[in-house]
Amino acid sequence: MDTERLVAEGFRNILQSFNEFSVVAVAHDEATALRQLRRHHPHLVVMGLGAGGSGGVDTARAIRQDSRHVRIIIVASSQQPIYMREAFVAGANAYLSRDIGALELRDTLLTVHREGAALSAAAAGQVLELVSGGLSGDASPLALLTRREREILFLVADDQETHHIAAQLGIAPKTVRNYLSRIYAKLGTRNRLQTALYALRSPEFRKQSVAKT
Structure with missing residues (x-):
């Protein structure tokens, strides 16, 4: 059973319930995601990291390089610092736990749409470490x-x-x-x-x- 597809369908149903947003496409691989981005020009992309995390980070990086205007929200089961740091380096605007509730997800999407980013307490620590490492x-x-x-x-x-x-x-x-x-x-x-x-x-x-x- 493809659990990632089931999760994607579940998130699509949740997102469609928000009056402030509409789901223009669902993609299950990087190539499809990039094609849909070029076709629909969405403001937000909600995505997972997939098995192991690295594939999802590569996809986020490809999306950022292809569509600099889009804001990327990663929803992942893993909250390991290494994945958070790699996600933000790749261009993510928010990193959320898959256990997030619907109302918190909606609020986060609104914040990212209006303000450009949203940081949980855990993600904030990773951003701090990231930017501190980049300072002269x-x-x-x-x-x-x-x-x-x-x-x-x-x-x-x-x-x-x-x-x-x-x-x-x-x-x-x-x-x-x-x-x-x-x-x-x-x-x-x-x-x-x-x-x-x-x-x-x-x-x-x-x-x-x-x-x-």
Whole structure:
């Protein structure tokens, strides 16, 4: 019995139940997936890793090279760090457990669609290790942050609450929390307090504070 096909059919049924999304194609191999991508130009791809994991990572890499606009969500039974790291290197935007519930899957898809990425606590650690390994000796993790992420980081360090930050930047509180998840992953911090302390100790924050006074 082809269990991977059964899993794919199960996920298709779940995805079709979400009003915000429609399933345009289902593919069971890399060549078919690439053909369907070129035909339908979807915004999101939900995929597994397959047996052993390496084949799925290769497929994710091929999808990223072929369709740079698409956002890739990997749903896998294995939560081993090596597979997570390889998936993110290949271009995945999210890495989820196959045990995820339907509502959490829907929320993750919405976050990836709107924000570009979604990180679980386990995946965040792998992203941190990945980006830390890619830094030069004197590079600061702050250099990894986007302009908006830096804005939010400094507002957090200034003891601003989430709803105040959202109002000041004209975005939703949930969007602020999504940005914070990515900031935690990039800086290697675990919570809001550690993140604020990290920023307060950084020379860039001190320079900004002096400029404001």
